[in-house]
Amino acid sequence: xTNFDPQTTLLVVALKSELPRDLVAGxxxxxxxxGKVNAAITLCDALASYQPKQVINYGSAGALRVGLSGLYRxxxxxxxxxxxxxxxxxxxxxxxxxNVIIDLGGGGLSCGTGDHFVSAPPEMISDLVDMEAYAxxxxxxQKALEFQCFKFISDNADDDAAIxxxxxxxxxxxxxxxxxxxx
Numbered sequence: 001x002t003n004f005d006p007q008t009t010l011l012v013v014a015l016k017s018e019l020p021r022d023l024v025a026g027x028x029x030x031x032x033x034x035g036k037v038n039a040a041i042t043l044c045d046a047l048a049s050y051q052p053k054q055v056i057n058y059g060s061a062g063a064l065r066v067g068l069s070g071l072y073r074x075x076x077x078x079x080x081x082x083x084x085x086x087x088x089x090x091x092x093x094x095x096x097x098x099n100v101i102i103d104l105g106g107g108g109l110s111c112g113t114g115d116h117f118v119s120a121p122p123e124m125i126s127d128l129v130d131m132e133a134y135a136x137x138x139x140x141x142q143k144a145l146e147f148q149c150f151k152f153i154s155d156n157a158d159d160d161a162a163i164x165x166x167x168x169x170x171x172x173x174x175x176x177x178x179x180x181x182x183x
Contacts, residue, residue, distance in 0.1 A: 010052035039132035054146035060154035061128040074149040075108030077134040080124040
């Protein structure tokens, strides 16, 4: 893992409950709110204000693969709710764009991003599901900014997902700050 500089790194997190500000004192952090649109708006505004050299997205994610728990680096991103198949495009493909997957390279998990909380397996295959990472990865790719993404498995994207998610947030925040930010 890279050592990150708090002065040149922007942390983008959906909710304060996922990474409370007191755990990231001295870091540039913005809270986007939930979903791809909120994440995109917040990151674009923050890029103008902070002018970071790199962006880190941290947040919670649901696991779709059995046996996943803890904190993971994510390197492949898809839009699980982009569905223009009736127009001849692949599931996850934005019409008239070639790429379905944003791939940062390296060993990491895949994440399907969409604007609904997953409580049953989605049609698109990925290791994890979230609601913001694809939008952030795409903006960073277009702006030629280094992007890193770390997700804490908060639930198994099943019937208990909402209960599990709420109970796991504090554990994930402490693990992320210890393993990634305090290195």
